[in-house]
Amino acid sequence: MQLDEFFVTGEPLIYAGMVAIAVVSAAIVFLLTYFKKWKWLWQEWLTTVDHKKIGVMYILVALAMIFRAGVDALMMRLQLAFPDMNFLNSQHYNEVFTTHGTIMIFFVAMPFLIGLMNVVVPLQIGARDFAFPYVNALSFWSLFFGAMLFNISFVIGGAPDTGWTNYAPQAGAVLNPGPGINFYLLGLQLSGIGTLATGINLMVTILRMRAPGITLFKMPIFSWSTLITSFIIVFAFPILTVALALMTVDRIFGSHFFTLAGEGLPMMWANLFWLWGHPEVYIVILPAFGIFSEIIATFARKQLFGYKTMVWAIILIAGLSFVVWVHHFFTMGAGAFVNSIFSITTMAIAVPTGVKIFNWLATLYKSKIIFPVPMLWSLAFIPSFTIGGVTGVMLGMAAADYQYHNTYFLVSHFHYVLIPGTVFASFAGLVFWYPKLFGHKLNEKIGKWAFWLFLIGFHVCFFPQYFLGLDGMARRVFTVGPEWFTLNFISTVGAFTMGLGFMVFVFGVIYSFRYSTRDLPGDDWQYGRTLEWATPTPVPKYNFATLPENVRTHDTLIDMKEDGETTFDEKKLESIHMPSYTGQPFIMMAILFFASFALVFEWITLAVIGLIATIVMMFIRSFDYDEGYHIEVDELRENERRARGLDDDRE
């Protein structure tokens, strides 16, 4: 293989990308060396098994990936506003919308939410870590290396170009030779391992590690939504695993699952993809619902209306999410009967979703609302998401969908649910729980600027797209005629406004790091309702020195505050068992990364060597009987007293 087949050549934009990657990598290496931080990096982060630190790393990856996929988005919007400029050619445009969609779903939405779950769920249920901290680290590194593998494709080998849905036969070896699609298949496969493992991990954590007294129906609603999301992950992700594997075998080993030759069935890809894909959209929306529920109750300063119906609605949505997948290809021609069935199931989902919307409104009704930044995101979510939901129902009517399918109407629909839903929730959740992570709050004023820019930008960007779609503009086209210029131009303006909003958000993070007050009380917003606010800020690595007791309702902390209690009871201190940090997860996934990379280029021998090395690592793990260590009572007592500002004379 020639070097110029390995690296992508001939595109000025991609050369710029290469330079950027080289500069950033060199800068990171330089800074770490200059400040002598390599050891710190390894000991505190790369080997950690602490759920809070892993959560932080998930969120960092998500933020970096928003940046990458956001740049993709702006490039597309620029091209569509000024198609005559020939900023992107059709091939490049195809690659950009593919990486944009794939990264946003897999490497932004998923890690952002999983990061927040990592941080918050153990705290909400009064646990000291995940059920399997080692596996948790493994999951993170699988996501990290999966994301890296996918991301390097645009400079090495060439990016995939068949959309995030990667339909056959377009994505098959015949029509699409070369490594591009392999990057998609293996990058997602690698990160999928971690997602499945996290689903199992969270389920066991929630089912088995709740503090005494927290029955399932006394569990905060975010933990509930996480539990149900984990169920969906466990049953949906194996389908993706199979679909990706079959396509990989098709492409690399010549089988005929999705090919045109050998009586393969290209449409089977669409079926398998959406059998996973529709549950997936609920995997990224249910946790968001959970986050909004927490924030709305907190800042409406009122109990969440209809807690139980909220839970049942989540369960119902999760069940229905598995029986609607055909609505993504009504036009395949499965026939009126099949389409009607799936039309009905699709519209049925709107019912429990509507119930949730009314519950949020009822929570707000006659409450004394305050408006800090997380609440702004949450309030903006309700009407914006409703527009997305209503247009979803329009798409769900099979007969009408023949008009909307694969137009900008569809594009606008799913952005209207994913952005006000998942993205707003991620930002809201990050701002809300930020003090628990970093020991200080984010600047409110900058946060409000970011919020308004992003919200207005969002509507300006996507509302016109409904009309472009109704007017017949197809998705995934790289050039448009002059009759659609105005709406496309407005949309592009909105997109850049959102970009600006995001930059302001990031600026807020840096600004607050320097200037925010530390020394927060633990119940950092004063109105916390659930147990994460009962821990000191920043949270000690063992979370709870003594486990909470006397849990009466799902608003545990509200009850405690009324009775003047805390979770800390010095008399009950016992030494706490902690898992040891380990570099194995990082190394194992790094090896798997190299194996996958080799497979992308179909270097079979190297891939096999990597696979064997991975199995060796699993053997090493099996023989590893590290029992962890204990934090002793004296240390706990001292630590908690300092954190809680208790005086020493009680001894």
Added chain:
Amino acid sequence: MTENNNNTLPLEYSTEQGQMSIVGFWIFVAAEVALFATLFATYAVLFGRTADSPEAMELFQPGIALTMTFILLTSSFTCGLAIHSMREGSLKGLMIFLFITLALGLTFLGFEIYEFVHYASEGATLQSSAYWSGFFILTGTHGVHVTLGIGWMIAILIQLKQRGLTAVTNRKVFILGLYWHFLDVVWIFIFTGVYLIGMVV
């Protein structure tokens, strides 16, 4: 993660970590069910789509499939006996039965490899047609699982030799047992869904 022991429970359930691992593994098995269900569905959809390659009916041999079924069922039985010995506290019995299980697993794999090679010589390979792709991937995925199970069993046998019966080793054996029985169940479905149906339709 407290280690309060509960003496009324079998050793593998005696620690909280042990219980959690077992629950976690059950959930993993649920994911595996979803995985194999997808493969079965794929196989079913591609059934009969053999293009120019031989039909399933022409190649399937009842004898081999039946023998393989008996071998794997027996191995599941010996695996159960192994767990029984473990519960009785007999390390020796446990290790002997695990060895027998291992040998049976290897024999099963031997037959499967023979079968695949035989089909290939008759012109049915992964590349022949959609149907044969479905067949080889479904049965092959099961075979890979058996292979991993065998490797895992070897690792656990060594650990049993080193450490004897402890809460941790017992938990590992128990989970391996769950896995092995699960593979047996999958095979029952393969036997009926693939071989029996393939021989008559």
